[in-house]
Amino acid sequence: MSSPTVAxxxxxxxxxxxxxxxxxxxxxxxxxxxxFFAEVGGLPGIYAKARASYGNNGAFAAADHQPVNLGAYAESIWSDSFNITGAVGAGSLAISVAVNGTVDGNGQPGGPGSNAFYQLFVSDSPISCDFDLALCTGTRLIVADGISGSHQFDAELPFTYGTTFYVASYLGAEVLGNGVADFYHSAHFGATAAGNVSVTGSSGFTYALAASVPEPTDGALLLAGLTSLALLRRRATRAQSR
Structure with a gap:
């Protein structure tokens, strides 16, 4: 059974x-x-929790020497819309996402071990997201998988002044069998328009630019690569089987 959010x-x-x-x-x-918050832990030795607020995601999953096909999953989504005024024509939004966490028992998506992933989606229409597919409607602007440590993802989002656009931030942590994926205090999203002006979404939340974090460690990050595609294939398999 799929688990979409309503656009x-x-x-x-x-x-x-x-x-x-x-x-x-x-x-x-x-x-x-x-x-806003969810946790599961009715079985001994396996646990997951997730939280979400505008501009901030958190996900944590852990399993202690469980069967390799027993998994803990934590997924966090927020979405907001923006209509920036004060000028005419085209503009550009500077986006920065600070992600910080640890992975113990590193694995591959769909395989034993732990994994964490982040995606940022943009759209010109309201966004809906599907937990099982780890996907939201719209275009993926940032895709990061196999995350561990501290990272900063920067992007430029073109927009038209006076025209509404939509953003969705998706953070997930998963463990199969054994390991820990702790991204409960991450990710932090920030955005500024021309002149380093902070922007406010329809939620009423004001987004300043996210604080800088250290450069990624070697080999810790795969952007829009085959690993992310493998993750999506795993999620699709899980969704279709329900």
């Missing part, structure tokens, strides 16, 4: 889940969805 001008959503991969069927053991 709207702004929202927050989180899910924490424990499930068992019995190919080709995925058995959901425990799941909790909420706008």
């Amino acid at each position: 709207q001008s702004h929202f927050t959503a989180v899910r924490a889940q424990i499930d068992l991969d019995e190919v080709p069927v995925v058995k959901v053991i425990e799941t909790w969805k909420d706008p």
Whole structure:
């Protein structure tokens, strides 16, 4: 069973889940969805929690020597819309996302071990997101998988003054079998328009530029690569099996 959010001008959503991969069927053991905070941990030795607020995601998953097909998943989403005025024609939004966390028992998406991933989506229409597919409608502006340590992702988003556009921030942590993926105090999103002016979304939240973080460690990050595609294939498999 898929778990999409409804497209709207702004929202927050989180899910924490424990499930068992019995190919080709995925058995959901425990799941909790909420706008702001969710956690699951009814089984000994496996736990997940997620939180979301505008401009901020948090996800944590851990498993202590569990079967390799028993997984903990934490997913955090927020989305906001913007209509920037004060000029005419084309403008550019400077976006910065600071991500910081640790992965212990590093694995590959869909395989034993732990993994963390981040995606930023943009659209000219309200965005909806699907937990099972780790996807939101719109275009992926930032894609990062296999994250560990501190990273800063910078991007430029073109827009038209007086025209509404939409952004969605998606952070996930997952562990299969054994490991920890701790990104509960991350990611932090910031955005400024021309002249380093902060912008306010329809949520009422004002986004300043995110603080800088150290450069990524070698080999810690894959941007829009095959690993991210493997992650999406895993999520699609899980969704189709429900």
